[in-house]
Amino acid sequence: MDKRFFLALFLSLIVIAITQFVFPSPKRVPAVPMTAQDSAASIRVATPNANPAPVVRTDPASVGGAASPVPAPGVVVTPVSGATVAETTSVVTPKARYQFSSIGAAPVSIVISNYQNRSPTGGPVDLAMRGSSLLGYRLVLPADTVALDRVPFQMSRTTVAGGGEQLRYNATVGATGVVINYTIPADTSASYTIKVTGTLSGIAGQAFLLVDLPKTLRSAESDTSADQQSLAYSFKPQRDRAGSVLFDKLDPGEKRLQPGPLTWVAVKNKYFVLGMLALKDGVPFSEVTLTGGPRLTNIANTASATAVQALKNNGFGFEIYAGPQESQRLMALGREFDTVNPYGWGFMQGMVHPIASKVIEALLWMHNRLNLSYGWVLVILGILIRLALWPLNQSTMRSSLKMQELQPKLAAVQKKYKDNPLKQREAIMAVYSEAGVSPFAGLTGCLPALLPMPILFALFFVFQNTIEFRGVPFLWLHDISIKDPFYILPILMGLSMYVLSWIGMRNAPPNPQAKMMMYMFPVMMTAVLLNMASGLNLYYTAQNVAALPQQWLLARERARVRTPA
Helix, strand or coil: CCHHHHHHHHHHHHHHHHHHHHCCCCCCCCECCCCCCCCCEEEECCCCCCCCCCEEEECHHHCCCCCCCCCCCCEEECCCCCCCCCCEEEEECCCEEEEEECECCEEEEEEEEEEECCCCCCCEEECCCCCCCCCEEEEECCCCEEECCCCECEEEEEECHHHCEEEEEEEEECCEEEEEEEEECCCHHHCCEEEEEEEEECCCCCCEEEEECCCCCCCCCCCHHHHHHCCEEEEEECCCCCEEEEHHHCCCCCEEEEEEEEEEEEEECCCEEEEEEECCCCCCEEEEEEEECCCCCCCCCCEEEEEEEECECCEEEEEEEEEECCHHHHHHCCCCHHHHCCCCCHHHHHHHHHHHHHHHHHHHHHHHHHCCCHHHHHHHHHHHHHHHHHHHHHHHHHHHHHHHHHHHHHHHHHHHCCCCHHHHHHHHHHHHHHHCCCCCHHHHCCHHHHCCHHHHHHHHHHHHHCHHHCCCCECCECCCCCCCCCCHHHHHHHHHHHHHHHHHHCCCCCCHHHHHHHHHHHHHHHHHHCCCCHHHHHHHHHHHHHHHHHHHHHHHHHHHHHCCC
16 A cells, blocks of 8 residues: 555544644633733623614622622622511423522522433432522612612512413612513423513613523533533634633633623533523623632632623613533524534634534434434444445555556566656656546545544534533443443454555555554544543444455455456
8 A cells, every 4th residue: 555545544643632732612702801900801892783882890709609708899788687588489391400599699500310420329310410500690770889789689480372381570679670581382292491570770871781691510420520521611702613612721810801792691511501691682691701710629629600681671681591512492582592512623623513414414314314322323424425426446456556556567667767857757747648547546544544534523523512412321321421441342343444554555565654553543532532422432343344345355356456367
């Protein structure tokens, strides 16, 4: 085989192995500057009209949901009296349970009933940490800023069309009346979405709603550290692709401002997400401010985020999605919410995400139509990829054989006209023309090895947080989304790659470089994929095994060319 073939494979391996170092996470948005003299942070709020945006001053400790012991100037905090007891209201649907507190009128727990918590605590998945709200509200009024997280609300409960429920919370803060409504459909299993609307009364002038997102999500995985390393805030600018900032990329106390308008803002871990989506006919979020949280270990498991929405006609509204990162479910929500978990790093996202999305669609389609487990679906996908490449492999291999036949003629021409480069090029082109071979045939021989790489690369991201693979068993594997505990599949993958290379070297002209790669490449790929998802190793192993028959047939054809009858 042409050594450029193995060089291309080697370069492809290097791309897979070190891309995460060469292409780090998306470029940071500029941090919001802070000065030591400032006792409060400045949040620039974008209004939906062309008027200049006001600047709202809030206490820095309150940004992201933390209560400030000493309110900053212009911040109104309504304390809860000792006699006031928070009342928790529960709404249960077939697949989720929502709990809301009368203090702050905010959701304090969302339990996803049909997904099991795989951590030692067990039970269903609960996104909220104990003792904290999932959301916190503040109001930016013309005269001051009002924190609602300590305001007692009165609640009324009604049934809405379709059998769903609406919780109506109302309170009076100073001269301002506040009403917050939660509309929960009878069956949220279709979307895991509830609608939030609110109105203010007794105000004159532009007002804004500040929504503090959760500082973290409770881990529901057996590998807690891997789950926490996936914690991130995501956002979707209306005029740009979605972005994501890992908690780990926010230094303690660091602030970053992502300007709007934003279609949605979300917090997510490896498999679950809580997002706020602007209503399709409503006002987008003006901005979101991200703040790094304190770290007690090397893993950043807390951070803060505050989204801003301008009130329109003294009202606000958005939807809350709290559920699994199921690609089809997120796509059904629209507003490009399926990009809440963008595949790829940096500028590569635009190339990798579409491929990864198509791969997921193909796997889901095969799973549903064939009624097979995802393990067998991955095996079938690997075989289908090789069958699709069969004609290309045949064509490129025959071109390679012709190139081998031409090597003596090309060497003779190069030697004959070594002192005349122009004559040498003309003679070489004449040899190619007489044989009917393209001068680029050697390069096209790399294509069969390179074409499967984008799918393998996309699957690397797919297995990072595709919940459809979570907890899926296959043969001796108890979960194809995590590494093989016995390392059987990575070893089988390396052995199948070695056998594939060994057959490919049979009846080929001696090539020391190719022989060296025959040993090095399987070892390197085994090391790279050793601790990756077992499903990824399963797919690659199936693809290698499916390629063996064709490689054997091509080796026999090469032998006939070298030894004519």
